[in-house]
Amino acid sequence: MLKLTNINKVFNEGTPDEKVALGDINLHLAPGDFVTIIGSNGAGKSTMMNMISGALTPDFGTIHINGKNVTGDAEYKRARHIGRVFQDPMAGTAPSMTIEENLAIAYNRTKTRTLGFGVNKKKKDIYRTALEMLSLNLENRLNAKVGMLSGGERQALSLLMATFTQPSILLLDEHTAALDPSRAELITNITKQLVEKDSLTTLMVTHNMQQALDLGNRLIMMDKGQIILEVGEAEKANLTIPDLMAAFEKIRGEKMNSDRALLG
Amino acid sequence: MFTAIFGSVELGIIYAIMALGVFITFRILDFPDLTVDGSFVTGAAVAAAMITLGYNPLLATSVAIVAGFIAGCCTGLLHTKGKINALLSGILMMIALYSINLRIMGTTTEAATRPNIPLLNTESVFSLFGSWWTTLPIDESVKNMLSSFVTGAIPSTVGTIVLMIVITLCIKVIVDWFLKTEMGLAIRATGDNKRMIRSFSANTDNYIILGLGLSNALVAFSGALVAQYSKSADVSMGVGMIVIGLASVIIGEAIFGTKTIVRTTLAVILGAIIYRIVLAIALRIEWLDAADLKLITAIIVILALILPQVLAKMKERKRKAKRKEQFRNKVRGNPGA
Numbered sequence: 001m002l003k004l005t006n007i008n009k010v011f012n013e014g015t016p017d018e019k020v021a022l023g024d025i026n027l028h029l030a031p032g033d034f035v036t037i038i039g040s041n042g043a044g045k046s047t048m049m050n051m052i053s054g055a056l057t058p059d060f061g062t063i064h065i066n067g068k069n070v071t072g073d074a075e076y077k078r079a080r081h082i083g084r085v086f087q088d089p090m091a092g093t094a095p096s097m098t099i100e101e102n103l104a105i106a107y108n109r110t111k112t113r114t115l116g117f118g119v120n121k122k123k124k125d126i127y128r129t130a131l132e133m134l135s136l137n138l139e140n141r142l143n144a145k146v147g148m149l150s151g152g153e154r155q156a157l158s159l160l161m162a163t164f165t166q167p168s169i170l171l172l173d174e175h176t177a178a179l180d181p182s183r184a185e186l187i188t189n190i191t192k193q194l195v196e197k198d199s200l201t202t203l204m205v206t207h208n209m210q211q212a213l214d215l216g217n218r219l220i221m222m223d224k225g226q227i228i229l230e231v232g233e234a235e236k237a238n239l240t241i242p243d244l245m246a247a248f249e250k251i252r253g254e255k256m257n258s259d260r261a262l263l264g
Numbered sequence: 265m266f267t268a269i270f271g272s273v274e275l276g277i278i279y280a281i282m283a284l285g286v287f288i289t290f291r292i293l294d295f296p297d298l299t300v301d302g303s304f305v306t307g308a309a310v311a312a313a314m315i316t317l318g319y320n321p322l323l324a325t326s327v328a329i330v331a332g333f334i335a336g337c338c339t340g341l342l343h344t345k346g347k348i349n350a351l352l353s354g355i356l357m358m359i360a361l362y363s364i365n366l367r368i369m370g371t372t373t374e375a376a377t378r379p380n381i382p383l384l385n386t387e388s389v390f391s392l393f394g395s396w397w398t399t400l401p402i403d404e405s406v407k408n409m410l411s412s413f414v415t416g417a418i419p420s421t422v423g424t425i426v427l428m429i430v431i432t433l434c435i436k437v438i439v440d441w442f443l444k445t446e447m448g449l450a451i452r453a454t455g456d457n458k459r460m461i462r463s464f465s466a467n468t469d470n471y472i473i474l475g476l477g478l479s480n481a482l483v484a485f486s487g488a489l490v491a492q493y494s495k496s497a498d499v500s501m502g503v504g505m506i507v508i509g510l511a512s513v514i515i516g517e518a519i520f521g522t523k524t525i526v527r528t529t530l531a532v533i534l535g536a537i538i539y540r541i542v543l544a545i546a547l548r549i550e551w552l553d554a555a556d557l558k559l560i561t562a563i564i565v566i567l568a569l570i571l572p573q574v575l576a577k578m579k580e581r582k583r584k585a586k587r588k589e590q591f592r593n594k595v596r597g598n599p600g601a
Binding site: 053074075076077079080083084086090091092094095097104106109111113117118119161162 | 453
């Protein structure tokens with residue numbers, strides 16, 4: 001479904017700020033895989049997400065989606081197959097447009113946009129049914145401007161929009177980090193629900209180790225631009241936070257800088 | 265006085281098309297497009313030159329619209345593909361168009377360039393429409409009705425204003441419709457949140473170029489009509505056009521609100537008319553001269569920008585005072601609480 005091969009990226013090459021953001025990353029996701037990614041700040045998690053979405057291009061290495069090499073494709077072209085939710089709840093929706101108009105934009109992801117109405121009676125029903133799944137009463141506020149919604153509501157809507165057209169890959173980039181604990185839990189539950197519904201192939205970055213253990217069937221740990229630990233389906237079920245900390249220490253020979261990782 | 269107001273309403277409705285163009289770039293795309301000062305004249309120059317060369321005014325006006333579209337696309341290309349700052353792309357295109365407009369008008373003479381074209385004894389879309397309109401009995405009856413409650417001179421025909429209302433309303437309906445289509449939604453999202461719409465597989469570069477093209481097509485259309493209405497095209501007729509467009513948008517939005525797209529486009533049209541009326545009244549002040557026009561325009565825009573803020577602040581203060589009063593009464597009403 002998604003295949004990263006020898007992905008390498010260096011920032012600020014040849015300057016004192018030179019930093020290897022990704023050092024030879026190899027990753028393969030089978031259809032239906034839900035992989036959670038943990039790692040401290042600067043580990044290269046977000047860079048990897050941006051590589052997959054096309055916001056950044058690798059120095060070398062290839063990215064395949066559905067067996068097709070998309071390494072050189074622009075972000076908007078790949079976006080037909082990739083759903084994405086950002087950390088910032090404001091980033092995934094258009095604030096001055098209504099809920100139904102935002103959903104219309106998501107609905108058009110896989111099609112060429114035409115001069116037909118974005119919202120009509122038939123589509124409205126589809127949007128309403130989809131919103132009902134969130135149980136946030138948004139289905140009765142189709143004409144409300146998205147800018148009026150709370151951060152949690154906006155993130156729930158972003159998540160729904162990202163998964164609306166059943167993308168080949170779903171990228172979740174710390175999408176609960178900016179929310180309070182109860183809202184974060186709500187979004188986590190909705191995530192589980194939406195991903196399971198269409199068994200979406202998902203990559204989720206998180207700072208919250210518990211969340212990384214609770215969600216998904218695989219887990220990877222990144223550090224300094226490399227994948228240092230991969231946990232498969234069988235092992236992951238019995239894994240605990242102390243196990244992860246111990247694994248990090250064993251591999252890196254140092255204690256994990258983990259305040260944020262534990263509490264986040 | 266009535267004739268002056270009537271004339272400014274006529275003119276206001278023609279300029280409203282330009283204001284709708286400015287609305288698309290400034291408000292929908294969030295792109296401060298200064299191409300307008302040039303593309304307005306391009307529309308006027310193309311229409312005037314073609315009419316002078318003997319082409320049908322309808323064809324001339326259509327070509328003017330296409331010319332405006334191309335000019336807008338050029339600005340869009342400079343910004344998206346050339347990565348030039350939005351303001352600078354517009355300014356570059358504006359000064360480039362100044363020379364191009366002289367060349368376009370030059371096609372009517374032996375000389376290579378020409379600064380203006382008078383359209384004295386030529387056909388125009390207004391004369392074409394007028395000759396059909398005056399054969400109808402409506403014009404006479406409307407004029408009779410006008411003269412019954414207006415003292416003094418009445419306009420020679422209401423044909424022009426009828427035609428302009430029809431055209432401008434048609435354009436308003438088309439803009440409203442377009443902004444609700446799938447493409448229109450993508451253009452609006454491009455102005456609202458570029459990162460988001462890119463993640464939904466829209467090529468923002470293309471939508472910026474398309475939006476600027478459409479906007480400047482409307483501006484050029486307005487220029488072509490103004491040239492035919494005032495019977496001349498002049499290379500300097502576009503100076504300050506962007507400010508006039510903005511004035512219309514801001515005045516309209518401040519007075520009539522922006523709740524929905526349909527309402528906002530109507531507000532912009534009414535804003536353009538109000539701007540013309542205010543200008544006509546201001547110019548009747550004795551010690552003001554026609555040369556003060558641009559200064560008056562600037563002052564109108566400044567007032568339109570500042571007044572709503574002042575009003576909102578006053579309203580808020582009033583609301584707070586009322587709340588405080590209510591709270592006090594409540595406390596006094598329940599001394600035991």
